[in-house]
Amino acid sequence: MIGLLEQRENQLVVLPLEGVYYPRVGDLVIGLVEDVELYGWNVDIVSPYIAYLQGSSVLGRPVNSGEDLRRYLNVGDYVMAKVESFDRSSNPILTVKGKGLGRISKGTVVDVSPVRTPRLIGRNRSMVETLSSETGCEVVVGQNGRVWMNCSSKETEDLLVEMIYLIEREPYTKGLTEKVKSLIRDRLGVNVAGPEAKANP
Incomplete structure (x- = not known):
């Protein structure tokens, strides 16, 4: 296994860069x-x-x-x-x-490396919830490296696919969740400053 060594609490964990999916009950x-x-x-x-x-x-x-x-x-x-x-x-x-x-009778399925699924889901589901809430799409990440999405428009779906592949390429980038959120808002023309900026022009 080739990967990155990371210190988590009191143990060392190898984060694999490549690999296949090995099933576990409940996945x-x-x-x-x-x-x-x-x-x-x-x-x-x-x-x-x-x-x-x-x-x-x-x-x-x-x-x-x-x-x-x-x-x-x-x-x-x-x-x-x-x-x-x-x-x-x-x-x-x-x-x-x-x-x-x-x-699955609607939506789109894309494949990513199975070892990237933890990053696509994020800690406490932070990444997948960001992808869903910021795009308005339904998103489900399978533990085996397939992602299902159901979006209201082709434009939003294409953007979501682009973000998924970005996460796959840059899984260990610091602040990746915020980067993805910012990119989505920029592409969709959302005011990143939020409602306060609108209330105080």
């Missing part, structure tokens, strides 16, 4: 359906492991023999899911049981 992931099987789907989660989503998780009932699961999820569809089980002896099992989970 929120954004997967891409690669294959439809008799009782479920094989899903790419940007990992050395291909994940499996059981049909019963999507349907809420057992899959009937001969049922065409392509009616619910087909190859090329994105799905928001959680890692239900994984022990490295078999491929991870996904679930879509839960609020906000399931087939």
Whole structure:
């Protein structure tokens, strides 16, 4: 592993510069359906492991023999899911049981390096909340390095994608959250000085 050494409290932590996603139970992931099987789907989660989503998780009932699961999820569809089980002896099992989970039917998905997801989320979710509040877009960062966004305009979406790639390139820049906020406001023509400046011209 190549990375940067950082002192955190009383321990040294290596922040990787490159790497792949290793699933952990409970992780929120954004997967891409690669294959439809008799009782479920094989899903790419940007990992050395291909994940499996059981049909019963999507349907809420057992899959009937001969049922065409392509009616619910087909190859090329994105799905928001959680890692239900994984022990490295078999491929991870996904679930879509839960609020906000399931087939992604709107918005855009972009890929970033999985090792950048902590920076995209930020400490106490500071970065992802900045991206969402400043652009007005819905933003969800999957632990596997995929980001889903739903914006009201193509212009805002393009700006958000640009900021996401900026964060990916400069994850260890000091004051990155404030830099991103300032850039977004400048591009959208927002008065950075805030409402007080408007009240006192």
